[in-house]
Amino acid sequence: MSNFINKIYKNNTIIYKVLLFLITTISIVYLFPKGGQFKYDFSNGQLWKYDNLYAPFDFAIQKSEEEIIIEKKKIDAFSKLYFTYDSLTVNTVKEVFKTRIYTLKSSDSLSIKEIEKLYALGLRIVDKVYRTGFLELASQDRVSNKEELIALRTGNIVKDIAFKKLHSSSDVLNIIMNSLSTKTNAYEEKLLFSILSEIIEPNVTFDADFSEKIVENEIANISYTKGKVSSGELIILKGDIVEGKKLAILNSLKSESESKVWTESNYNWIIVGYTILVSLALLMLLLFLKKNRKEIYHNNNKITFIFFNVFLMIFVQTIVIKYNSDYLYVVPLSILPIVLKAFFDARLGLFTHVLTVLLLGYIVPNSFEFIYLHIIAGIVTILSVSELYKRASLFISVAQITGIYMLTYFAFSIIKEGNASQINLEYFISFAANGALSFLAIILIYIYEKIFGLVSDVTLLELSNTNSKLLRELNEKAPGTFQHSMQVANLAEAAANEIGANSMLVRTGALYHDIGKMVNPMYFIENQTTGVNPHNDLPPLDSAKIILNHVIKGVEIAKKHNLPDRVIDFIRTHHGTSTVYYFYMKEKELQENREVDIKKFQYQGPNPFSKETAILMMCDAAEAASKSLKTPNSQVISDLIDKITEKQLSENQFLNSDITFKEIEIIKKVIKKKLLNIYHLRVEYPE
Numbered sequence: 001m002s003n004f005i006n007k008i009y010k011n012n013t014i015i016y017k018v019l020l021f022l023i024t025t026i027s028i029v030y031l032f033p034k035g036g037q038f039k040y041d042f043s044n045g046q047l048w049k050y051d052n053l054y055a056p057f058d059f060a061i062q063k064s065e066e067e068i069i070i071e072k073k074k075i076d077a078f079s080k081l082y083f084t085y086d087s088l089t090v091n092t093v094k095e096v097f098k099t100r101i102y103t104l105k106s107s108d109s110l111s112i113k114e115i116e117k118l119y120a121l122g123l124r125i126v127d128k129v130y131r132t133g134f135l136e137l138a139s140q141d142r143v144s145n146k147e148e149l150i151a152l153r154t155g156n157i158v159k160d161i162a163f164k165k166l167h168s169s170s171d172v173l174n175i176i177m178n179s180l181s182t183k184t185n186a187y188e189e190k191l192l193f194s195i196l197s198e199i200i201e202p203n204v205t206f207d208a209d210f211s212e213k214i215v216e217n218e219i220a221n222i223s224y225t226k227g228k229v230s231s232g233e234l235i236i237l238k239g240d241i242v243e244g245k246k247l248a249i250l251n252s253l254k255s256e257s258e259s260k261v262w263t264e265s266n267y268n269w270i271i272v273g274y275t276i277l278v279s280l281a282l283l284m285l286l287l288f289l290k291k292n293r294k295e296i297y298h299n300n301n302k303i304t305f306i307f308f309n310v311f312l313m314i315f316v317q318t319i320v321i322k323y324n325s326d327y328l329y330v331v332p333l334s335i336l337p338i339v340l341k342a343f344f345d346a347r348l349g350l351f352t353h354v355l356t357v358l359l360l361g362y363i364v365p366n367s368f369e370f371i372y373l374h375i376i377a378g379i380v381t382i383l384s385v386s387e388l389y390k391r392a393s394l395f396i397s398v399a400q401i402t403g404i405y406m407l408t409y410f411a412f413s414i415i416k417e418g419n420a421s422q423i424n425l426e427y428f429i430s431f432a433a434n435g436a437l438s439f440l441a442i443i444l445i446y447i448y449e450k451i452f453g454l455v456s457d458v459t460l461l462e463l464s465n466t467n468s469k470l471l472r473e474l475n476e477k478a479p480g481t482f483q484h485s486m487q488v489a490n491l492a493e494a495a496a497n498e499i500g501a502n503s504m505l506v507r508t509g510a511l512y513h514d515i516g517k518m519v520n521p522m523y524f525i526e527n528q529t530t531g532v533n534p535h536n537d538l539p540p541l542d543s544a545k546i547i548l549n550h551v552i553k554g555v556e557i558a559k560k561h562n563l564p565d566r567v568i569d570f571i572r573t574h575h576g577t578s579t580v581y582y583f584y585m586k587e588k589e590l591q592e593n594r595e596v597d598i599k600k601f602q603y604q605g606p607n608p609f610s611k612e613t614a615i616l617m618m619c620d621a622a623e624a625a626s627k628s629l630k631t632p633n634s635q636v637i638s639d640l641i642d643k644i645t646e647k648q649l650s651e652n653q654f655l656n657s658d659i660t661f662k663e664i665e666i667i668k669k670v671i672k673k674k675l676l677n678i679y680h681l682r683v684e685y686p687e
Contacts, residue, residue: 016300021282024307029274031318032363042242042250043366045415053235055253060225061245062252067226072219079215081142082207083135083166085154089203090130096199097122104191118192125179125196133204135166142206153207166204173197229253277362281355282307288351295609296344305343305452309336310356317360325365329409329430332437333357333374334381334401335444342445342456345502346382353378373408380404394442402435455564460508463567464489470561471511477518480526484623485511491619491674495667496612499659506612509570512563513616516554516571520546526627540587544580544601551575551603573613574620575603576653607656614657615667618645622671632679634672641672 042048063071101119104110110118133152143150146164167175176196180189229235229249236246285306289297296302317331336356340349354375361371384397406428413423445456462468466475466486475482489510496503521527523534523546535543554571584601608614621644629636645668648654654664 013298013300017286017303020300020304020307021279021286024311025275025278025282027311028278028314028359029271031315032274032278033318033322041368042247043369044243044247046242048236048238048240048242050238052237053250055229055231055233055235057231057256059229059252059256061227061229061249062255063224063226064248064251068222068224071222075218075222076215079211079218080149080151080160082151082153082158082211082214083133083139083204084207084210085133085152086203086205087154089201090126093130093199093201094123094126097126097195100195100199110188114188118188121179122192122196125176126200128179129167129172129175129200130203132161132165132167134172134200134202135168135204136202136206137169139204139206140168152204153210172200176200278359281359282310285310285352285355288348293344293348296348301452302344302454305448305454306340306348306352309339310352313356314360318363321364326426327430328364328370329373329405329427330433330437332434332440333360334377334434334438335441337378337381338438338441339444339448341382342441342458343448343454350378350382353381369412372412373405376408377401377404394439398435398438401438402431405431405434453564455566457502457504459564460504460567463563464504464508464511466511470515470557470563474515474518478514478521478524478527480529481514481517481521481524484526485514487678488513488616488619488623491623491671492612492615494674495615495619495670498666498670499611499615499663501611501615505566506570506615509567509574509612510616510619512554512558512567513570513574513620514550514554515557516550516552518557519550519553523547524550535583540583540590541600544583544587547580547583548601548603569610570613570616573606573608574616576607576617576648576651577602577605578648578651578653579603607653609656611657611659611663614654614659617648617653618664618667619671621648622675626675626679629679632675634676637675637679638672641668641675 098119101115101122104115104118143163146162148163149160150163150166151158152161152166176193180192226248229252235249235253236242240246242250286297286303289303289306296306313331313333313336317328317333320327320331333353333356337346337349337353340352357371357374357378360374361367364370380401381397384400409427409431410423442458445458448454449456449459465471471482474485489507492510493503493507495501496506517524517527522532523543525533538546551571551574555568558568558571579598580601580603584596584598587601588596608617622641625640625644626632626637629640645664649664
């Protein structure tokens with residue numbers, strides 16, 4: 001049991017990577033849609049690049065979404081409006097009228113015969129008003145065209161009439177006035193008008209619920225097909241353009257084929273296929289890290305960070321696809337290369353971005369267009385995004401990325417349609433939203449720094465401030481070392497800019513590389529302002545230990561002040577495995593014929609493992625050695641830099657860094673030029 005536990009403990013990093021790999025793969029496969037995939041890739045306007053295609057089975061031609069939407073809109077626009085005719089209102093009005101008329105019997109001014117005459121006349125007017133119907137005020141503006149036919153529902157009987165035949169309030173008043181003017185005297189007219197205008201009420205109302213139900217029934221009965229294709233029937237010839245009816249038939253075949261795969265094939269086999277695809281992509285990412293980014297591969301925290309970001313991008317994109325694929329291009333996938341470049345390097349950022357886009361390309365519509373757009377945008381992101389600590393730089397980069405999206409989509413559109421008239425402007429809005437959301441990278445970088453303990457250029461800018469607590473302490477305790485670090489930082493930054501390395505990182509590393517000298521500042525010559533050298537009273541081996549220990553002490557101080565690992569790497573590697581040669585030779589003189597162990601006079605390393613750490617080693621050695629020159633001139637400085645670099649190369653100090661001989665030569669030229677400017681002769685002023 002103990003042996004088993006020991007094996008687990010020894011291989012815990014490998015076990016963690018395996019678990020992380022499995023969890024990420026399962027999570028991504030879970031997000032993917034589980035339907036089958038059509039084996040042909042096509043889009044509107046493209047040539048059919050496959051062999052002649054014949055229908056493998058009978059299937060119906062499906063209407064497109066646009067056709068169905070148009071049909072629904074037509075139904076909604078041209079559907080008949082239903083109004084309800086209330087007969088009960090008519091009867092009620094007649095009863096009220098009868099009661100009101102015969103209450104006039106008590107009046108001395110009208111006889112029974114005259115009242116009966118008025119009653120008969122009033123009934124004729126009421127019947128005339130209600131013959132077609134009296135429309136309520138709220139329903140009078142329901143129809144803009146008065147000639148339009150509407151459906152008038154009386155109980156279970158429905159008849160079509162022109163909307164204009166329904167009476168409005170003004171129509172009713174006119175009917176009453178016209179009917180009374182020739183049949184009665186002034187007194188009777190006034191009396192009957194008063195009664196009728198008071199008791200006649202609208203009896204026709206707009207039936208919104210019934211009208212809506214009719215529309216819903218018509219929409220429900222829409223046919224979603226527009227024809228049929230029989231098995232063996234030719235669908236499209238090789239080289240034909242995919243458009244019109246052929247496009248509709250292909251889309252229908254695709255839909256039918258995918259549903260058959262889903263219903264007929266084994267669900268588990270689909271899962272196996274997805275798992276293989278996702279596993280291969282993630283495995284390629286791990287192999288890339290193992291071969292080209294060993295320091296990241298051996299750091300489980302960094303691998304977790306990379307895998308998490310891949311999963312996050314896929315998660316957001318799949319959620320958007322499931323919700324509404326119209327917002328496909330709103331998701332800012334360019335955040336992934338921006339973030340990875342900020343924390344690691346451009347090559348890793350682009351490699352990871354391409355793998356992520358390839359995985360997503362399998363589940364999105366128009367996969368070729370999607371992959372092309374995002375890979376081009378990813379390349380532009382890697383090439384343009386730099387110096388994130390400069391707001392203007394990020395703004396310009398995002399504008400370039402958005403512009404590339406729009407330009408590429410424009411090219412795809414005119415290729416498909418043959419002209420620019422069919423371009424969907426909503427896509428341009430999506431790309432603009434994509435660009436705006438890309439600024440979230442700044443927030444994510446800050447969050448990731450706190451969660452994963454990583455460091456970006458924004459943090460490096462803060463650390464490079466010479467007013468920071470640790471650098472102020474270095475300036476107070478070891479002012480000579482502080483000035484040396486400043487000079488080295490300037491040299492290293494200039495060299496990094498020339499070869500395209502991370503200048504902000506190398507400058508920050510240079511400022512902190514010698515903080516270990518704060519422990520015993522007077523044992524380092526740049527701090528010996530009094531001319532007293534304490535090494536004169538120490539044996540060479542003890543002096544060498546003090547010199548060597550400044551690396552170890554520097555790492556301890558850096559960790560105590562929570563400096564990022566990327567900065568601590570410069571402290572560890574700035575001397576590599578080189579030798580404190582001066583004290584080694586002094587020890588050899590003292591020991592005479594005895595053998596001296598050179599390892600006691602060597603730094604523990606490691607050697608530089610990046611361009612930035614290699615630059616610092618060269619600049620540090622060059623700046624320190626240049627202080628020993630009595631008569632610095634162009635030739636002397638050049639010979640000194642060549643000698644130092646050759647020695648570092650002969651000791652294989654740059655073996656683990658990815659720096660080239662060409663880049664080393666460029667760095668040497670920069671150092672020579674800068675040192676020559678520092679030590680240039682000045683005009684001798686008269687006393």
